[in-house]
Amino acid sequence: MAGANDGTSRLRPNLLITGTPGTGKSTTAAALAEATNLKYICIGDLVKEKNLHDGWDSQFKCHIINEDLVCDELEDVMQGGGNIVDYHGCDFFPERWFDRVVVLQTENSLLYDRLTKRGYSGIKLSNNLECEMYQVLLEEAKKSYLASKVIPLQSNTIEDITQNVASLTDWITAWRP
Numbered sequence: 001m002a003g004a005n006d007g008t009s010r011l012r013p014n015l016l017i018t019g020t021p022g023t024g025k026s027t028t029a030a031a032l033a034e035a036t037n038l039k040y041i042c043i044g045d046l047v048k049e050k051n052l053h054d055g056w057d058s059q060f061k062c063h064i065i066n067e068d069l070v071c072d073e074l075e076d077v078m079q080g081g082g083n084i085v086d087y088h089g090c091d092f093f094p095e096r097w098f099d100r101v102v103v104l105q106t107e108n109s110l111l112y113d114r115l116t117k118r119g120y121s122g123i124k125l126s127n128n129l130e131c132e133m134y135q136v137l138l139e140e141a142k143k144s145y146l147a148s149k150v151i152p153l154q155s156n157t158i159e160d161i162t163q164n165v166a167s168l169t170d171w172i173t174a175w176r177p
């Protein structure tokens, strides 16, 4: 049934930009937000700012996200529509939040360079490269959202980013509740 919770009443769409770390989520999401005036929400930053975590994982050198706290924090914002959410995971958000789920993908040699430049090494580096090789985020997105909402996009070059932002901007502009 159509209603306030399922996206039919949002004036502007919500998008999720997901993918393995280093595939270009924040670069793409920030450029898309600027092009469309949608709000950019980086879950990693939000978790840090609002303490939506259960401490620090010293092996993977990242906060242990508290998914329930994140969902509670964002519920009202997401119901309002017009958000671009950036996170390297997608299965814990309510499905009804998103009108499009973009999965960015990068060739492994390019991703290796980006992640080592960022200081990733050891198990953190190998886990992320494996995650990309086995298309873990794409599979997670397909399991969690309607197939028609899930859009894999290549993110190997700057031209890819330009093209992805342009096509997503067109989709956002044409979107109707």
Ligand SMILES: Nc1ncnc2c1ncn2[C@@H]1O[C@H](COP(=O)(O)OP(=O)(O)O)[C@@H](O)[C@H]1O
Binding pocket: 019, 020, 021, 022, 023, 024, 025, 026, 027, 028, 114, 155, 156, 157, 158, 159, 160, 161
């Ligand atoms: N499609 C791309 N082409 C070239 N460089 C890219 C591309 N996507 C990302 N990068 C670079 O890779 C690094 C990681 O990008 P970032 O947007 O932070 O990824 P993520 O948010 O997925 O971790 C940045 O230095 C960025 O400039």
